[in-house]
Amino acid sequence: MVKLLERLGHTVEFPAGQTCCGQMHYNTGYQLEAMPLVQRFVDQFREAEAVVVPSSSCVAMMKDHYPKMAASFKDEKLMAEVDALLPRVFEFSEFLTRRLGLEDVGAYYPHRVTYHASCHGLRNLELGDGPLRLLKAVRGIDLVPLEGLEQCCGFGGTFAIKNAEVSSAMLSEKTTAVLNTGAEACTACDNSCLMHIQGALHRQRTGVKTVHLAEILAGDEGAQR
Amino acid sequence: MSGVALDPKTSPTFPMAAKTALGDTQMRKNVRHATDVIQAKRARVVAEMPDWQQLREAGKQIRQHTMEHLDFYLEQFEENCTRAGGVVHWARDAQEARRIVTGLVKASGSEEVIKIKSMTTEEIHLNDVLETAGIHAYETDLAELIIQLGEDQPSHIVVPALHKNRQQIREIFQRKMNLPGLGETPQDLADAARVFLREKFLRVKTGVSGANFLIAETGGVCIVESEGNGRMCLTLPETLITIAGIDKVVPRFQDLEVLLQLLPRSATGERMNPYNSIWTGVKQGDGPQTFHVVLMDNARTEILADKEGRQTLNCIRCGACQNACPVYRQTGGQAYGSVYAGPIGAILTPQLQELHHAQSLPFASSLCGACYEVCPVKINIPEVLIHLRAKVVNQNTAGIAGLFDFEAAAMTAMAMIFKSERRFRAAQRLGRMAEIPLVRKDRQGVGWIRWLPGMLGGWTQARDLQEMPKETFRDWWEKRGKNGN
Amino acid sequence: MTAATSSNPARAEILRRIRLAKGGTSDTAVSEAAWNLVAREYRRTAVLEPEAVLELLEDRLRDYDAHVVRVGRGDVADAVARMLTARGKHRIVVPTGIASEWLPAGFEFVVDQGMAAAELDKFDGVLTGSTVAIAETGTVVLQNVPGQGRRAVTLVPDYHLCVVNMVNVVETVSHAMDRLRGTAELPTTFFSGPSATADIEMTRIKGVHGPRHLDVILVL
Numbered sequence: 061m062v063k064l065l066e067r068l069g070h071t072v073e074f075p076a077g078q079t080c081c082g083q084m085h086y087n088t089g090y091q092l093e094a095m096p097l098v099q100r101f102v103d104q105f106r107e108a109e110a111v112v113v114p115s116s117s118c119v120a121m122m123k124d125h126y127p128k129m130a131a132s133f134k135d136e137k138l139m140a141e142v143d144a145l146l147p148r149v150f151e152f153s154e155f156l157t158r159r160l161g162l163e164d165v166g167a168y169y170p171h172r173v174t175y176h177a178s179c180h181g182l183r184n185l186e187l188g189d190g191p192l193r194l195l196k197a198v199r200g201i202d203l204v205p206l207e208g209l210e211q212c213c214g215f216g217g218t219f220a221i222k223n224a225e226v227s228s229a230m231l232s233e234k235t236t237a238v239l240n241t242g243a244e245a246c247t248a249c250d251n252s253c254l255m256h257i258q259g260a261l262h263r264q265r266t267g268v269k270t271v272h273l274a275e276i277l278a279g280d281e282g283a284q285r
Numbered sequence: 286m287s288g289v290a291l292d293p294k295t296s297p298t299f300p301m302a303a304k305t306a307l308g309d310t311q312m313r314k315n316v317r318h319a320t321d322v323i324q325a326k327r328a329r330v331v332a333e334m335p336d337w338q339q340l341r342e343a344g345k346q347i348r349q350h351t352m353e354h355l356d357f358y359l360e361q362f363e364e365n366c367t368r369a370g371g372v373v374h375w376a377r378d379a380q381e382a383r384r385i386v387t388g389l390v391k392a393s394g395s396e397e398v399i400k401i402k403s404m405t406t407e408e409i410h411l412n413d414v415l416e417t418a419g420i421h422a423y424e425t426d427l428a429e430l431i432i433q434l435g436e437d438q439p440s441h442i443v444v445p446a447l448h449k450n451r452q453q454i455r456e457i458f459q460r461k462m463n464l465p466g467l468g469e470t471p472q473d474l475a476d477a478a479r480v481f482l483r484e485k486f487l488r489v490k491t492g493v494s495g496a497n498f499l500i501a502e503t504g505g506v507c508i509v510e511s512e513g514n515g516r517m518c519l520t521l522p523e524t525l526i527t528i529a530g531i532d533k534v535v536p537r538f539q540d541l542e543v544l545l546q547l548l549p550r551s552a553t554g555e556r557m558n559p560y561n562s563i564w565t566g567v568k569q570g571d572g573p574q575t576f577h578v579v580l581m582d583n584a585r586t587e588i589l590a591d592k593e594g595r596q597t598l599n600c601i602r603c604g605a606c607q608n609a610c611p612v613y614r615q616t617g618g619q620a621y622g623s624v625y626a627g628p629i630g631a632i633l634t635p636q637l638q639e640l641h642h643a644q645s646l647p648f649a650s651s652l653c654g655a656c657y658e659v660c661p662v663k664i665n666i667p668e669v670l671i672h673l674r675a676k677v678v679n680q681n682t683a684g685i686a687g688l689f690d691f692e693a694a695a696m697t698a699m700a701m702i703f704k705s706e707r708r709f710r711a712a713q714r715l716g717r718m719a720e721i722p723l724v725r726k727d728r729q730g731v732g733w734i735r736w737l738p739g740m741l742g743g744w745t746q747a748r749d750l751q752e753m754p755k756e757t758f759r760d761w762w763e764k765r766g767k768n769g770n
Numbered sequence: 771m772t773a774a775t776s777s778n779p780a781r782a783e784i785l786r787r788i789r790l791a792k793g794g795t796s797d798t799a800v801s802e803a804a805w806n807l808v809a810r811e812y813r814r815t816a817v818l819e820p821e822a823v824l825e826l827l828e829d830r831l832r833d834y835d836a837h838v839v840r841v842g843r844g845d846v847a848d849a850v851a852r853m854l855t856a857r858g859k860h861r862i863v864v865p866t867g868i869a870s871e872w873l874p875a876g877f878e879f880v881v882d883q884g885m886a887a888a889e890l891d892k893f894d895g896v897l898t899g900s901t902v903a904i905a906e907t908g909t910v911v912l913q914n915v916p917g918q919g920r921r922a923v924t925l926v927p928d929y930h931l932c933v934v935n936m937v938n939v940v941e942t943v944s945h946a947m948d949r950l951r952g953t954a955e956l957p958t959t960f961f962s963g964p965s966a967t968a969d970i971e972m973t974r975i976k977g978v979h980g981p982r983h984l985d986v987i988l989v990l
């Protein structure tokens with residue numbers, strides 16, 4: 061992601077104090093434990109012109125829940141800072157298509173790829189066909205449609221552990237669809253989905269791998285895999 | 286599947302029930318097929334509506350408004366229904382509702398009742414109680430008939446027998462209707478049901494129904510159905526007893542214009558379902574001359590009191606969330622251990638149980654949001670799920686027992702790590718060390734974990750986990766900083 | 771007979787719980803004001819021309835495998851005769867108040883005087899008028915008024931032939947509810963095709979209970 065953004069002429073900074081958006085805790089019922097992370101996020105990124113996040117579920121967590129969480133503290137200052145910062149927070153593909161208005165980012169990735177629409181990006185952030193438009197503009201790519209691309213892969217955070225059986229069943233449908241495309245790799249905007257899908261693709265020795273959208277878009281002649 | 290009703294008080298936890306359900310190949314095939322079909326139909330008829338989103342918003346506001354003034358509308362309904370010749374009863378809980386209904390059936394002088402499918406009557410296990418009181422209740426919805434004769438449990442709000450295929454249904458009808466030569470096509474089966482039930486419709490004097498909507502402004506009741514058995518039960522008996530949750534009330538007749546557009550398209554993917562019946566009290570010469578309505582609370586007021594859970598009551602029982610749910614798609618409805626299954630079941634059942642039971646249900650979701658997308662009254666189910674998860678965790682971590690909750694301890698530890706950059710880096714280093722014994726390198730030199738201990742073993746049951754990167758982003762970034770760009 | 775509303779403890783308890791849950795008591799003025807604030811941005815005005823509305827209705831009805839014809843006011847009886855012949859029906863029950871000029875010779879028409887369901891079951895079909903029809907959904911609505919009758923009459927016989935006046939055809943469900951509001955307390959039935967079920971393997975089967983065929987005569 062850094063490579064691509066710099067190729068496009070932007071200056072990238074990485075506040076080292078960043079840790080986690082708190083989604084895992086918040087979504088598992090441990091809301092109190094997630095609360096301090098709101099202030100932490102604001103402290104880390106307050107000065108940023110734009111915050112780019114290679115994970116749609118993290119951005120959804122922030123946009124859907126941070127205002128509420130700040131309000132529950134009854135902390136007017138924090139609420140104001142959250143409101144001021146959130147419009148500057150972007151999921152990675154969203155930053156390219158909506159903030160920068162780009163589709164062709166000069167990428168080269170000569171492989172057969174299929175795209176899975178992560179739930180939070182699809183429904184919470186309404187990314188629409190943004191990621192697909194970015195992929196279509198990649199030189200050399202052989203993009204094949206994934207059947208049921210909008211269906212959840214079954215990760216769901218701690219759901220994958222607490223309901224491992226059902227999670228695996230859902231994943232099985234997803235990997236079947238991926239294999240049916242004949243793709244070399246499955247891509248998405250969320251590493252959680254990719255880690256999940258990869259987990260089964262590798263266990264079954266399918267030879268198909270997963271690759272984050274950023275890796276594809278960062279690909280150029282010199283970095284061909 | 287036994288004939289014992291699904292009871293959240295005694296059902297196994299969702300992970301356990303799901304594991305059993307996942308082993309039922311026939312059911313899984315049927316569920317996939319059924320949900321695919323209804324989803325496709327729904328998508329088609331929704332796409333025809335240029336104002337679908339505006340209808341959803343109006344539906345949500347109407348329902349929300351109703352809950353905010355529920356006392357007023359219930360009293361208005363009672364007044365208008367009574368004026369039109371109906372008798373209105375109030376039941377605080379399931380037990381009181383069962384007692385009232387049983388008493389009313391006995392008073393009608395009939396030892397049999399014909400029933401229209403009503404989730405409310407299943408919620409309170411009415412049939413069992415009637416049976417004990419010597420009253421046989423005939424289910425007249427085709428699917429409910431299949432379930433009843435097959436001594437089974439419903440698995441979907443709108444298509445309760447979707448887990449059964451035609452051979453299974455034929456076998457049940459052959460046995461219970463005494464039709465050894467019964468054909469196998471769906472038409473044969475439907476014809477057999479028609480004959481079997483018609484005899485009951487023309488004979489049985491007392492009917493029991495639920496209600497889709499109670500109209501406060503007029504005191505009327507609205508029933509939405511497809512087969513015509515509803516009309517039979519509402520029109521032919523001498524006595525009709527309608528039981529409805531207090532959340533069924535709708536302010537005005539005009540509000541039906543929204544709900545009657547949202548419900549059929551969402552539930553069965555039709556522009557309009559075959560029959561809607563609206564009647565008010567008693568009409569001389571037309572339909573039952575004795576009419577009772579039982580308004581039931583049964584913890585709905587508890588849900589009303591919970592600001593974040595209250596939107597659960599907006600539900601109009603369309604079942605669209607079930608059809609869209611990728612979890613339900615794998616497990617079917619019975620795994621949810623309650624008559625309300627799928628996404629709505631995951632939030633409604635625990636709340637109706639006041640969180641004394643069904644605590645595993647709020648976790649039976651990957652929070653994908655497909656349900657919210659299709660809900661005609663815009664219930665933000667993922668939000669309510671998260672809210673209920675917090676309530677369950679607070680319950681589990683309270684008191685002495687809470688001190689021994691392993692998950693809570695792990696979560697607290699992780700929270701400590703996330704609060705500090707130093708601890709975060711330390712955790713990364715520690716993770717890399719701890720995983721060493723679990724990692725096996727592949728030919729490319731990439732390490733994979735095939736087994737994880739304890740709770741985490743759930744992951745490695747069916748999935749590998751790649752080792753942590755040798756160089757984390759943080760490491761790469763810092764190194765780069767030293768060497769320049 | 772009314773349940774003792776003022777001394778009913780269950781009623782009092784439930785209302786108490788509701789008021790506690792939402793905070794306060796709602797009365798007419800408050801509820802009315804709030805109801806008026808509900809956003810209704812869905813379609814409430816007609817978009818299609820009258821002819822297009824009629825065509826849409828015919829289209830939707832044919833989707834349900836209904837026979838549909840359009841006739842002038844004096845030709846209803848002829849149309850009835852043709853429809854009944856096409857379906858092989860002869861002995862027809864009619865509600866009180868049915869227009870006698872709709873009834874052709876050569877068939878047996880019996881006026882319903884409150885006969886038992888078992889008697890109704892012996893007819894080949896029923897002929898009625900209607901209150902309103904909804905084009906968008908292919909729905910015909912009947913109420914308990916002269917010419918349309920009590921509900922059992924259109925429920926028990928296996929065939930329903932329905933006369934729809936073209937001035938009573940509206941475009942959407944909203945328009946229909948407007949038309950019905952004045953008589954909202956009457957027993958009302960919406961018919962959208964013959965009864966159906968998809969409970970067996972999601973295969974749509976027509977005619978489980980209720981009439982298996984529904985035909986419509988549209989009159990100028």
